[in-house]
Amino acid sequence: MLLTYEMLEVLKSLAMMNATRKVVKISSKELAERIGQSLQTAARKLKELEDEGLIDRTLTKDGQFVVITEKGKQLLYKEYMDYKKIFEDEGTIKIKGEVFSGVGEGRYYVSLDGYRKQFKEKLGFEPYPGTLNLRIPKEQMYFRRRLDEERGILIDGFSTEDRTFGEVKAFKCRINGIEGAIVIPKRTHYPSEIFEVISPVKLRDKLGLKDGDFVEVEVIL
Amino acid sequence: MLLTYEMLEVLKSLAMMNATRKVVKISSKELAERIGQSLQTAARKLKELEDEGLIDRTLTKDGQFVVITEKGKQLLYKEYMDYKKIFEDEGTIKIKGEVFSGVGEGRYYVSLDGYRKQFKEKLGFEPYPGTLNLRIPKEQMYFRRRLDEERGILIDGFSTEDRTFGEVKAFKCRINGIEGAIVIPKRTHYPSEIFEVISPVKLRDKLGLKDGDFVEVEVIL
Numbered sequence: 001m002l003l004t005y006e007m008l009e010v011l012k013s014l015a016m017m018n019a020t021r022k023v024v025k026i027s028s029k030e031l032a033e034r035i036g037q038s039l040q041t042a043a044r045k046l047k048e049l050e051d052e053g054l055i056d057r058t059l060t061k062d063g064q065f066v067v068i069t070e071k072g073k074q075l076l077y078k079e080y081m082d083y084k085k086i087f088e089d090e091g092t093i094k095i096k097g098e099v100f101s102g103v104g105e106g107r108y109y110v111s112l113d114g115y116r117k118q119f120k121e122k123l124g125f126e127p128y129p130g131t132l133n134l135r136i137p138k139e140q141m142y143f144r145r146r147l148d149e150e151r152g153i154l155i156d157g158f159s160t161e162d163r164t165f166g167e168v169k170a171f172k173c174r175i176n177g178i179e180g181a182i183v184i185p186k187r188t189h190y191p192s193e194i195f196e197v198i199s200p201v202k203l204r205d206k207l208g209l210k211d212g213d214f215v216e217v218e219v220i221l
Numbered sequence: 222m223l224l225t226y227e228m229l230e231v232l233k234s235l236a237m238m239n240a241t242r243k244v245v246k247i248s249s250k251e252l253a254e255r256i257g258q259s260l261q262t263a264a265r266k267l268k269e270l271e272d273e274g275l276i277d278r279t280l281t282k283d284g285q286f287v288v289i290t291e292k293g294k295q296l297l298y299k300e301y302m303d304y305k306k307i308f309e310d311e312g313t314i315k316i317k318g319e320v321f322s323g324v325g326e327g328r329y330y331v332s333l334d335g336y337r338k339q340f341k342e343k344l345g346f347e348p349y350p351g352t353l354n355l356r357i358p359k360e361q362m363y364f365r366r367r368l369d370e371e372r373g374i375l376i377d378g379f380s381t382e383d384r385t386f387g388e389v390k391a392f393k394c395r396i397n398g399i400e401g402a403i404v405i406p407k408r409t410h411y412p413s414e415i416f417e418v419i420s421p422v423k424l425r426d427k428l429g430l431k432d433g434d435f436v437e438v439e440v441i442l
Contacts, residue, residue, distance in 0.1 A: 009226040012303065012307075016306075016307065018315075021313060022314060022316070022364075023316075023363065023364065058363075060360055062360075069363070076304065076307060076308075080305065080308055082233065082237060083297065083300055085237075086297060086301065087301055089242065092242060093243060094242055096243075138281055139283075140286075142244065142277040143243075143288070
């Protein structure tokens, strides 16, 4: 079958007029206006759809009547299923990052009671005291920026006698099926091309990772 | 925004590669093959999508990386919602018919116990003894033919001492919100441009119909 995307566009326009469910009266002029094309183009496309058995067309003294056939409906249904698939796991994204060794700061922060209690309460797990550091390659930066824009799960800041600890934004995630969370300090000087992942287990050992390895993180937005 | 349906086609192709959820590596050559267009066309379309802010594109020494932006996702989502709407009442069709007076045959058949009991059991209502006759205009014949192809609800035939009564096919329907059923005898000489509707009430009176009036019947397939 010679089906162009342009034909699909017209078929969809007719479907939006309920032509899958009833016979609709439409002049080629009216269709032309709807699809923003010339009268000739609209008439030709209707003819093509008819030739392909995608619509059933009747001309009477009262005008032109069109209905979408089962074959036409199946074609539209395939599109529908494609879109459904596209939006199936709508709330998740996948970011690739390169493992690198931090200076142990992560371990220090995760161990602080002020954060730890909130991780347990808001993320649902007791984190291993340490973080997996990931550096985001240039081509993945779109999603890293998205994380900056997204709200995430807010981990409140707190104060001890000595100093103040800032807010942290967390996103639940999975790495190779293991649950965890991306944690991003909200302090402004935090470098934007990296993020850290916490998890109930020591990810580096559990996944056998070494510096320079790439991992894919499935993030729940 | 200057958005053509062709651009949408490419955007959807990228989405089918999960580019709404992750950064995908794709050469213009590979895209050209996917959409069945020339290399130049594919490259130009990517450029257009980028210019419209529908994708985010990064070129590195490793190749071309693409991800669909929030704006691009919104556009695809609108399409998704359109298709969802198209298939919302998937199982129903609407047929228009012209009211005409029969010769009273309908009343006779509906009153027969052999049919009446089955109507009650299989359609869920006790029919008024009589039928509303509808003649299908030429341009609506597509759906009339569909009824012939569809299974419907089978009302078995039966025999009395004198004669045999044949099978009838029924389809639940609504006319102006009133429940009823289209009944079509399976005997072969039954004229294909008409059908009869039964209902718990006398439709002609209830809806104030007279010969020559047109009514829309919502049929559940």
